[in-house]
Amino acid sequence: MKKVIYADHAATTKLDIDAFDAMKGFLVDSYGNPSQPYSFSRDAKKVLKEARENIASCIGADPDEIYFTSGGTESDNWALKGFVKKQDRKQIIVSPIEHHAILHTAESLSREGYEVCLLDVTEEGVALPSFLESRINKDTAIVSVMLANNEIGSIQPISELAAIAHDQGALFHTDAVQAMGHINIDVRELGIDMLSASAHKFNGPRGIGFLYVKKGTDLYPLMDGGAQEHSMRAGTENVAAIVGMSVALRKNCDSIADNTRHLLSLERQLISGLKQNGLDFIRNGAEDHLPGNISVSFKDSDGEMLLHRLDLMGIYISTGSACDSKNTQVSHVIKAIGVPDDYAKGTIRISLGKDNTAEDVECIVSSLAHVLRAE
Numbered sequence: 001m002k003k004v005i006y007a008d009h010a011a012t013t014k015l016d017i018d019a020f021d022a023m024k025g026f027l028v029d030s031y032g033n034p035s036q037p038y039s040f041s042r043d044a045k046k047v048l049k050e051a052r053e054n055i056a057s058c059i060g061a062d063p064d065e066i067y068f069t070s071g072g073t074e075s076d077n078w079a080l081k082g083f084v085k086k087q088d089r090k091q092i093i094v095s096p097i098e099h100h101a102i103l104h105t106a107e108s109l110s111r112e113g114y115e116v117c118l119l120d121v122t123e124e125g126v127a128l129p130s131f132l133e134s135r136i137n138k139d140t141a142i143v144s145v146m147l148a149n150n151e152i153g154s155i156q157p158i159s160e161l162a163a164i165a166h167d168q169g170a171l172f173h174t175d176a177v178q179a180m181g182h183i184n185i186d187v188r189e190l191g192i193d194m195l196s197a198s199a200h201k202f203n204g205p206r207g208i209g210f211l212y213v214k215k216g217t218d219l220y221p222l223m224d225g226g227a228q229e230h231s232m233r234a235g236t237e238n239v240a241a242i243v244g245m246s247v248a249l250r251k252n253c254d255s256i257a258d259n260t261r262h263l264l265s266l267e268r269q270l271i272s273g274l275k276q277n278g279l280d281f282i283r284n285g286a287e288d289h290l291p292g293n294i295s296v297s298f299k300d301s302d303g304e305m306l307l308h309r310l311d312l313m314g315i316y317i318s319t320g321s322a323c324d325s326k327n328t329q330v331s332h333v334i335k336a337i338g339v340p341d342d343y344a345k346g347t348i349r350i351s352l353g354k355d356n357t358a359e360d361v362e363c364i365v366s367s368l369a370h371v372l373r374a375e
C-alpha cells in the first residue's frame with residue numbers, strides 16, 4: 001500500500017486500538033439496553049457508570065456532571081439553547097473564531113430574539129479579558145469562548161474570561177472539542193460552568209461526546225424523550241461508543257506530556273524546514289497553542305490548490321478556507337485575525353498527531369517546497 005501521511009488530526013483522529021477492543025464486546029456480546037432491569041443489561045449499566053467516573057476524573061468533575069451526547073455539535077447546541085431559554089437575560093457573547101457549531105447556534109438564537117455579541121480577538125486569535133470586560137453587561141446570559149481554536153490552535157485565557165462572566169452574573173461555556181485529551185483541563189481550576197467535548201478528536205469513535213454541566217446549572221434538555229441521562233438527554237445510550245471514548249480519553253490524558261514534547265519538536269522541524277527552503281509565509285495563531293496545530297499562510301498562493309497537490313502525493317492536510325462549488329472563501333477565523341489579503345488565500349492547516357514522525361514532517365516540507373516553487 002502507498003505510504004500516506006495523515007496530518008489533519010484537528011479534523012478527526014484514528015480510533016485507538018485499545019478503545020476499539022474495549023468497544024467490541026458491547027456491540028456483539030453485552031449488547032443489552034442499559035435501561036432494562038434484567039441481568040443481561042448489568043454489564044452495560046456498569047460500564048456506563050465506570051465511563052462517567054473515568055471521564056469526570058480526567059477533567060476534575062463529578063460523575064453526575066457528565067452527560068453523554070452525540071458529539072461536539074450537539075453539546076454546543078445544548079449548552080447555548082438549553083441555558084438561555086431558562087433566562088430573562090437576552091444577550092449571548094461568543095468569540096468570532098468559534099466553530100460553526102457555536103456561531104450558527106448563536107445565529108439561530110438571534111432569530112428568536114436574543115442579542116448576539118461578537119468579541120474582538122487579537123491578531124494571534126486571542127479573546128483578551130479586556131475585550132470581554134468592554135462588552136459584557138447585566139443583560140448577558142452566557143459567554144461562550146472555545147478553549148482552543150480548531151484552525152489556528154490559539155489557547156484562550158479561559159479562567160480570566162470565566163471570572164469576568166461570573167462577576168456580571170453570566171454563565172461561562174467553553175467548547176473544548178479541540179483541546180480535550182491534548183492539554184490538561186480541570187473544570188474547577190478553569191472556573192467554567194459548561195464544557196463541550198467530542199471523542200473523535202482524541203482517538204475515540206465518531207458520533208459520541210459529552211457535555212460537562214456544573215452542578216446547579218439550570219438547563220432545558222435539547223430533546224424530549226426517555227429518561228436517560230437523568231432525563232436531560234433522551235435516547236438509548238451508545239454504550240460501545242461511550243466505552244471507546246472513555247478508554248481513548250484516559251490514554252490521551254495520561255500521555256499529554258510525552259505527546260506535547262513530541263509534537264512541539266515536530267512543529268519546530270516543520271517551521272525551520274519551511275524557512276530553510278526560503279518560502280514566504282506567515283505562521284498564524286498564538287505562542288500558547290495546541291501542540292501540533294500549525295496554520296501557515298503562503299504569499300500569493302492558494303490553499304485549496306496546495307491541499308489537492310499534496311493529496312496526489314498521499315499527504316492529507318486542510319485549508320484555511322470554506323469551499324463551495326464555485327468559490328473558495330477565506331475562513332471566518334483567518335478573516336477575524338486579519339491575515340493580509342496576499343497571504344490569506346494561501347492558508348493551510350497542518351495538524352500533526354502523536355503517530356506522525358520526523359520523516360513525515362521532512363516529506364511534508366519537501367513536498368510543499370516542491371509545489372510552491374513550481375507555482
Ligand code: PLP
Binds near residue numbers: 010011074149175177
Ligand atoms: N467544535 C470544534 C472546535 C470543532 O473543531 C468541531 C469539529 O470539528 C466541533 C465543535 C464539532 O464536533 P463534532 O464533529 O463532534 O460534532
